[in-house]
Amino acid sequence: MGSKNMLADSASWYCAIVLLSLILLVSIRESSIPKDEDVSTSVRGRSRLHDRPCDEIYVVGEGETLHTISDKCGDPFIVDRNPHIHDPDDVFPGLVIKIISTNTNTKNNLMKT
Template sequence: MSTRVSYVDAARLYCIIFLLLIVMLGSFTEDDDLIKKMNPRVTAQASCDEIYVVGEGETLHTISDKCGDPYIVEENPHIHDPDDVFPGLVIKITPSRLRTHVVTKI
């Protein structure tokens, strides 16, 4: 009889531990959202594909900021006038080319 009680207690303990783990794992997604809120460029760069279709009211400057690609005009030779951007225009995006320079202090 005592072994049956110990199995029930052990099962109860495992269920409690399992539920606590689920709650703890669920809290990590909130941390991920917090990181995205603190750094809006993280979400912006993630939302741009290599092929981008210009939307209503967008300019090359807003797309560059949104996607993290400051060289849109250079990569798209079909854009002759940077001010002549219209909805539906298809452009190539290369976000964050890792052109960051490491600065070391001496």
């Protein structure tokens, strides 16, 4: 019975090491070389911000304000839905907010017509 426990412990350690290695490999691979899209975004500045989708969970980009996000995403109640925003003027890149769009027409639909 002791050898079964020893074998199970060895298998558990092996699986843990493999899983940790995979997580490390993926994180290094994703962060090591910027994609062409990332480079063009940083070079062109704000022009790419308006092309981003308005998901329910939204991360504020550089140069964005609650007003511009509200206009773009069609959610006039951003402050009401995000109690962690104490000062609407104190919005910074990386801030995570909840968006519920009231617009049924997206930017893509408007461009098609």
